Amino acid sequence: xxxxxxFADRVIDLKASAIREMFKLMAxxxxxxxxxxxxxxxxFPTEELAEISAKILREQGTVALQYSVTEGYQPLRDMVVxxxxxxxxxxxxxxxxxxxxxxxxxxxxxxxxxxxxxxxxVERPSFVGTLxxxxxxxxxxxxxxxxxxxxDLDRVEQLLQTENIKLIYTIPTFQNPTxxxxxxxxxxxxxxxxVKYDVYxxxxxxxxxxxxxxxxKKNIKSLDPDGRVxxxxxxxxxxxPGLRIGWxxxxxxxxxxxxxxxxxxxxxxxxxxxxxxxxxxxxxxxxEHIARLCKLYGRKCGIMLDALDNYFPEGCTYTRPExxxxxxxxxxxxxxxxxxxxxxxxxxxxxxxxxxxxxxxxAPTRYMRLNYSAVAEDKIDWxxxxxxxxxxxxx
Ligand SMILES: Cc1ncc(COP(=O)(O)O)c(C=O)c1O
Numbered sequence: 001x002x003x004x005x006x007f008a009d010r011v012i013d014l015k016a017s018a019i020r021e022m023f024k025l026m027a028x029x030x031x032x033x034x035x036x037x038x039x040x041x042x043x044f045p046t047e048e049l050a051e052i053s054a055k056i057l058r059e060q061g062t063v064a065l066q067y068s069v070t071e072g073y074q075p076l077r078d079m080v081v082x083x084x085x086x087x088x089x090x091x092x093x094x095x096x097x098x099x100x101x102x103x104x105x106x107x108x109x110x111x112x113x114x115x116x117x118x119x120x121x122v123e124r125p126s127f128v129g130t131l132x133x134x135x136x137x138x139x140x141x142x143x144x145x146x147x148x149x150x151x152d153l154d155r156v157e158q159l160l161q162t163e164n165i166k167l168i169y170t171i172p173t174f175q176n177p178t179x180x181x182x183x184x185x186x187x188x189x190x191x192x193x194x195v196k197y198d199v200y201x202x203x204x205x206x207x208x209x210x211x212x213x214x215x216x217k218k219n220i221k222s223l224d225p226d227g228r229v230x231x232x233x234x235x236x237x238x239x240x241p242g243l244r245i246g247w248x249x250x251x252x253x254x255x256x257x258x259x260x261x262x263x264x265x266x267x268x269x270x271x272x273x274x275x276x277x278x279x280x281x282x283x284x285x286x287x288e289h290i291a292r293l294c295k296l297y298g299r300k301c302g303i304m305l306d307a308l309d310n311y312f313p314e315g316c317t318y319t320r321p322e323x324x325x326x327x328x329x330x331x332x333x334x335x336x337x338x339x340x341x342x343x344x345x346x347x348x349x350x351x352x353x354x355x356x357x358x359x360x361x362x363a364p365t366r367y368m369r370l371n372y373s374a375v376a377e378d379k380i381d382w383x384x385x386x387x388x389x390x391x392x393x394x395x
Contacts, residue, residue, distance in 0.1 A: 010136050032383040035350040036374035037176065037325060039237055040300070043293055045280065049240075052279045056272065064272040070259050072098025072247070073274035079281050080247045084233060087208070088221040088249065095255040098247050099262065100269045102206050102234035105248035106169070107133040108265065109202055109230050112257040114139045119165040123151050125328075125357030125367065127176045130169055130204065139166075143359045146175060150182025153189050160197040167200035167230075168193075172220055174207035174324025177357045177369035181322060184217055191223045199228070206234045207324035209290050212298030214322035227251030235277055237325065238290050243273040297325065300372040300380065307384035313392045318370075325373040328354075332395060336364040343390050349383045 056064050071077065081096050090096070099105040106129070114120060116138040122131065124143035134141055142163060144155045150172060159165060168190065172182035182190075194201050203220045221231040227250070234246035248258060262268070280286075301321060308318050308329075318329040331337065337353040344350060354367025372380060 010138050014132055014135055029345075029348065031345060031348045031350050032375060032379045032386075033350050034370045034372070034375055034380075034383055034387070035352045036371045038241060038371075038374045039293070039325075040296055040373050043296060044240055045284070045289070048280065048284060049276060052276050052283070053272070056275050056279060060275065064275055066271070068268050068271040068274075070097070070263050070268045072269060073271055073278060075282075076245075076274045076278040077247075079278060080233070081249070083286075084221075084231065084247070084249050088219050088231060090221070090249055091224070091227065091251075093227055093251050094249055095252040096247055096249040097255055097259060097262070098245060098269050098274055099232075100244045100246065100266055101236060101241070102204060102232045102246035103129050103133070104262075104265070104269075105232040105234075105246050106130050106202060106204060108258045108261050109167075109232070109248065109250075109254075110134055110137050110139065111265075112254065112261050113200060114166050117164075119159070119163045121156055121159055121165055121168040122359065123170060123175065124359065125177050125354060125369075126169070126359075127171060127204070128356055131357075131359060134169075140164075141359045146178050146180050148180065150175075150180060150186045151190070153186055153193065156190070157193055157197075160193060160199065165197070165199050167202055169202045169204065170220070171204045171207075173205055173217060174210065174321055174326075176207070176324070177326050177352065177354075178328040179319045179321030179324050179326045180328075181214075181217060187218065187220050188223055190220060191225065191229075194228055195225060201229045202232065203229055204232045206232075206237050209238050210294055210297055210325070211323035212294045212301065221249065227254075230254060238286075238293065239277060239280065243277060245269060245273055245277050294323070297323070297373050300375070300377055301327070303377060303380045304370065304372040304384060307381045308388075311385045311388035313388060313395060315395075316391065325371055327370050327372070329368045329370060331366040331368070331391065333366065335366040335391075335394070337366060337368045338364060340368075340390065340394060343394065344387055347386050347390055349386045349390075351387065 114137050120134050120139045121142045123146045142159050145152045221229045230250040232248050315332040319327045341353050352369040354365035355361050
């Protein structure tokens with residue numbers, strides 16, 4: 001069969017994530033990866049979870065190994081609602097279900113809401129998993145620059161006036177990949193725009209808990225006047241991404257649709273994993289656990305910023321995040337970070353080139369994303385210095 005007939009139109013344009021491809025490349029050598037998006041391996045409560053999993057299998061094995069309900073393990077749902085409510089002031093009409101990571105929450109929301117050709121406004125740059133999900137539903141993507149205080153809302157309003165937009169997708173807090181946080185004023189204005197032009201907002205907040213500096217911000221969901229914000233959360237960055245547990249809180253009409261869509265997708269999120277997360281939160285203080293993560297990431301981010309201050313060539317700039325896992329560098333005009341990456345990998349250091357976070361992934365960019373959470377503390381300085389040497393040689 002011809003390539004164009006073999007696969008469905010909706011997947012033909014999808015490209016394997018360059019980040020995942022890079023993982024394969026790096027698995028071969030001893031590359032220091034500033035390219036990851038994962039939590040620090042040393043942060044995982046492995047001993048605690050070993051005991052918890054044995055206890056669950058011993059005491060509730062038949063529940064843990066049986067089919068379960070699509071909406072999620074009720075004790076975990078209750079805990080998640082409690083945590084979400086603290087930050088979000090969920091409304092009477094809101095409901096919450098457990099999903100297989102935030103990735104699935106976003107994907108199911110798009111699947112439930114967006115028709116072929118309808119518009120989704122995203123940040124430029126944005127999270128590659130979301131871009132690919134939107135592409136697979138044949139949504140039309142409109143990207144809007146992320147400024148120092150979040151999305152360019154004047155541009156958002158122009159698009160809302162002229163295009164057929166169904167929803168706006170944003171990562172307002174410690175954005176992936178820039179580390180930028182949207183200001184309070186912009187959060188309110190975004191809601192006002194969504195109401196004025198009658199569109200949904202998908203608020204993706206995997207990093208909000210990981211604040212190591214500055215003052216917490218209100219989530220957009222807490223400003224939602226009429227059930228148009230779909231809030232996606234996850235345990236991936238605060239407990240373990242391997243457990244694959246996320247959630248979505250939204251108006252119950254939307255959740256009802258998402259439940260049906262999820263049934264056709266994976267029936268339910270693994271019940272054993274949900275029970276482990278619930279038991280962990282029952283036995284241990286989640287806020288204390290998160291506070292330890294914030295301390296660790298604050299320290300790692302500080303080491304990376306010091307190294308950038310020391311070694312990064314003149315003309316290169318970078319964000320100074322107050323939380324999350326990433327910072328974003330802008331290199332001088334004319335630099336192509338995709339090319340630079342090949343040379344960096346030869347010197348055993350890797351980053352994410354900016355083009356992978358763009359709607360147009362083929363266009364060269366002068367941006368790079370650096371991750372400080374997953375790399376060993378004693379490698380950060382060396383990695384930034386090596387990368388800086390390569391950049392300097394290429395300028
Ligand atoms: C912005 C953003 N949203 C969603 C996800 C998906 O997370 P999960 O592991 O919960 O599926 C990620 C993961 O890196 C992310 O960065």
